[in-house]
Amino acid sequence: MTAAYDVVQVASLGPQFDERLAASCRVLQAWREPRGLAAFSEELRGLRVAVTSVRHGFTRSMFDALPGLQAVCSWGVGHDTLDLRAAAARGIRVSVTPDVLDDCVADLAWALLLSAARRTAVGDRYVKTGQWRALGQFPVATRVSGKRLGVLGLGRIGEAIARRGAGFDMEVRYHNRSPRPQSPYGYEASLTDLAAWADFLVVACVGGAATRHLVDAQVIRALGPQGILVNIARGSVVDQAAALAALRSGELGGAGLDVLEQEPTDAAEFAELDQVSLMPHVGSATRETRAAMAELVYDNVTEFLRTGRLLTPVPDREMQA
Numbered sequence: 528m529t530a531a532y533d534v535v536q537v538a539s540l541g542p543q544f545d546e547r548l549a550a551s552c553r554v555l556q557a558w559r560e561p562r563g564l565a566a567f568s569e570e571l572r573g574l575r576v577a578v579t580s581v582r583h584g585f586t587r588s589m590f591d592a593l594p595g596l597q598a599v600c601s602w603g604v605g606h607d608t609l610d611l612r613a614a615a616a617r618g619i620r621v622s623v624t625p626d627v628l629d630d631c632v633a634d635l636a637w638a639l640l641l642s643a644a645r646r647t648a649v650g651d652r653y654v655k656t657g658q659w660r661a662l663g664q665f666p667v668a669t670r671v672s673g674k675r676l677g678v679l680g681l682g683r684i685g686e687a688i689a690r691r692g693a694g695f696d697m698e699v700r701y702h703n704r705s706p707r708p709q710s711p712y713g714y715e716a717s718l719t720d721l722a723a724w725a726d727f728l729v730v731a732c733v734g735g736a737a738t739r740h741l742v743d744a745q746v747i748r749a750l751g752p753q754g755i756l757v758n759i760a761r762g763s764v765v766d767q768a769a770a771l772a773a774l775r776s777g778e779l780g781g782a783g784l785d786v787l788e789q790e791p792t793d794a795a796e797f798a799e800l801d802q803v804s805l806m807p808h809v810g811s812a813t814r815e816t817r818a819a820m821a822e823l824v825y826d827n828v829t830e831f832l833r834t835g836r837l838l839t840p841v842p843d844r845e846m847q848a
């Protein structure tokens with residue numbers, strides 16, 4: 528029996544992507560179907576590929592609804608919302624969109640670092656709300672150039688963040704599960720030691736259970752009253768309650784956070800903290816990078832349908848983790 532569909536798309540990835548994919552293969556656009564996947568059980572029987580995003584994820588029940596599934600192509604570099612164990616158990620391959628977003632995520636890490644240190648977001652409000660004229664000189668902030676940069680997670684994004692440190696004359700060290708022998712940067716075996724050494728600690732590791740609250744009260748205390756914490760990875764990596772308490776008491780100097788434990792949020796608990804710069808989880812959100820990510824999802828789907836191979840599969844060791 529021939530399948531009615533080749534691909535199920537869980538969520539729209541933008542009209543351009545949706546139309547392009549629908550023009551090249553038989554796609555069930557599941558978000559348009561209020562009846563849910565179960566209503567399509569016959570037509571989905573031979574379906575081989577699912578398209579999703581890190582935001583929409585892919586759960587065990589989605590795998591269960593698709594008995595013929597061979598590959599999941601996800602938009603985004605993270606895979607913490609994709610059930611990799613369920614995929615591995617059935618030999619289903621999973622692709623994400625690495626590499627193409629490294630520069631933009633690294634740029635945003637630096638934007639947040641600079642904003643938290645030099646208070647650019649606060650200064651913007653200061654000028655626009657008339658405080659400059661009313662109150663006079665803006666308070667002095669924290670120097671960035673020549674300082675010490677610690678990177679938690681020296682993967683592709685961590686590397687891009689570290690490279691930018693050279694432009695600010697910074698010494699860079701990092702912490703990973705294991706050292707990277709080819710890396711030009713110093714390795715700290717203990718995250719607490721890295722935080723105690725660093726002026727700025729940037730979190731760039733993967734999310735998920737293995738890294739939950741890796742940045743805990745002890746690491747935050749080690750970073751200290753002059754230290755600034757930047758997180759462009761996942762909110763789950765930082766113990767947010769501990770960070771908030773340390774920011775309020777002055778035990779931590781400042782923070783630049785693109786990700787929080789709950790998303791979306793109005794983050795009322797941060798409202799009074801001028802030493803914190805927030806962004807709404809937009810590390811990769813530039814026109815250019817988002818287009819490149821969509822292109823890579825498309826290329827993975829069409830390559831798999833043609834050859835049975837994915838271009839950017841999640842490595843086997845991470846599928847088993």
Ligand SMILES: O=CC(=O)O
Pocket residue numbers: 581602603604605606811
């Ligand atoms: O958070 C975004 C991503 O994983 O790409």
